[in-house]
Amino acid sequence: MSRRVLIVDDEPGIRAALAQLLEFEGYDVKAVASGHEGLATYEAWRPQLTFLDVKMEGIDGLETLKRLRSLDPAAVVVMISGHATVKDAVAATQLGAYDILEKPLDTDRILVTLRNAIGHLDLREENARLRQRVERHGEIVGASAGIRALVEQIARVAPTPARVLITGENGTGKELVARALHRQSPRAKQPFVEVNCAAIPSELIESELFGHMKGSFTGAVQDRAGKFEQADGGTLFLDEIGDMSPSAQAKVLRVLQEGEVTRIGGNKVRKVDVRVLAATNKRLEGEIAAGRFREDLYYRLNVVPMVVPPLRERREDIPMLVEHFLQRLAQESGLPPRQVDDAAMDRLSALDWPGNVRELRNTVERLLILAAGPRIQRSDVDRLVGARAGDASSETGLGTFEHFATYEEFKLAAERAFLEAKLKAHDWNVAETARAIDMPRSNLYKKLERHGLAREQG
Structure with missing residues (x-):
């Protein structure tokens, strides 16, 4: 045009x-x-x-x-x-x-x-x-009571300057909640700066947060602003706050109290105006009791608590999430869109998702790429996803026998479940797993490819 x-x-x-x-x-x-x-x-x-x-x-x-x-x-x-x-x-x-x-x-x-x-x-x-x-990828998808309550809470809290502590299991979408709070706040046009406290070595976390001056330690080759300075006027999201080192906790507390930072190796005090959002998959009350987390910092961060429900508590959202991921992933990858038949959707809804929404998204991507026909069938789910111990539909992890049309189908599902359990037991080390189950490594690799087994990331 x-x-x-x-x-x-x-x-x-x-x-x-x-x-x-x-x-x-x-x-x-x-x-x-x-x-x-x-x-x-x-x-x-x-x-x-x-x-x-x-x-x-x-x-x-x-x-x-x-x-x-x-x-x-x-x-x-x-x-x-x-x-x-x-x-x-x-x-x-x-x-x-x-x-x-x-x-x-x-x-x-x-x-x-x-x-x-x-x-x-x-x-x-x-x-x-x-x-x-x-914005589209930042949507919190779902219509369950838990998600509706969370979205309503975000709408009420976002316009305020209140600090928020977001809790929930891995993969539930804590970062999406933090981004939604920022996006609906008066600071929306200012920076949103994220720090994963678990991914940064304890000896570097203070430099990352507060910045440093040239020569203040080995490797400090130039002055560098920390995340608090970078987020000035906006929002700082401290992800996995429960993994922050004690000394960094003390300095964060001081910044929250005084609104000032001092770079490592420097003496100039810098004023910062930052809204702090924090998230953790840990139970911080237990960390406080064990002496690993400061109680005073906990109360500074936990002005408004928000809990992101795990996927097993909102199974009614799974079909909506599957459709959302199918559409999004097809657009991103250029693959043709797929539909999911009812039996396959029922199976996905019945599975337990210990990795929550992140695991479901990875699974949908696998199905989109590897499913055989234009529609994703129940057999694709059994072949490419398989069953796990603790599935809602089964005590054995394989589901009830009527789910299997043929003995071959059951055998494939059983083999996949067995191999996945053994791989997890050996931390996905293929060589060790092959030795433990007395199988040539080349054969094991072929079976992994056949079943679409791969270690989940993230």
Whole structure:
């Protein structure tokens, strides 16, 4: 689809020549003779780019530009002037003009400006698509009572400055809750900075949070701002706060109390305005009792507690999540979309998900890639996902026997369950597992490929 370009100029010769050039380059063009016509055409047609003369009868180009930018603050406008002054150029720039061209118009200059402006538009539209994708991917999907209550709590708490402690098992979506709180807060346009306290070595966590000065320790080759400074004005998300070292806990407490940070090796105190959100999969009351977490920090962070329910407590959301992931993953990977038949969906809903939504998402991706036909069948789920101990449908981990149409189907499911259990017992070390079950390693690799067995990430 060609780009729409509007020309607003009171000289018929300029309108005709510019329109002919742009149409030859493949653009969809409309040309009008006055500012009033230009504003009316812009509102009705919504061009992506506008060429606008500075000097015109009636309202001039600068006044037209001012009104046009009020109509559409994102409008991309190139001004045209027969005798542009520095004052005109400054005024046009201040009003948001993309560029200004002088008459007589030079074809090469027009085309260069055109390419640059369209490139600017392409980049802006791509950024908008990426933002929409991030927003879409940040959705908290579900209609269960637990999820509805969580979403309502987010809506109430997000506009306030209150600190929030988000708790829940691994893979339940604690980060999504933190991002939703930030996105619905007055700080939404400011930075959202995340720190995974469990992923950073204890000796580096203080440098990561508070920054450091050059030479303050081995490897500190330059001054570096910490996450608190980076999040100034916005939100800092401390993920897995229960794994933070005691010394870092003490310094975080001080920042929360005083709103100030000092970089390691420095003596300058820096004021920071940061909303802190924290998350953990640990029971912090137990960590406090064991002396591993500061009670005073816990009460500073736990102003508003939020609990993200595990997937086993909201099984009614599983079909919605499966459809959401299928659509999203198909778009991302370019694979054709798949539908899930009822028996397969029932099986997915019956499985236990110790890795929660993260595990379900990985499983849906595996099914999307490896399922045999255009629809995901119950047999695909049994072959590629299999059963695990503790499934809601079974005490054996294989389900009841009527689920298996043939002996071969049952045998494959049993073999998969056996191999997965043995691999987990040996921490997914294939060589050790092969020795333990007395099977050549090459045979085991073939069976892993056949069953789609792979260690879950994250």
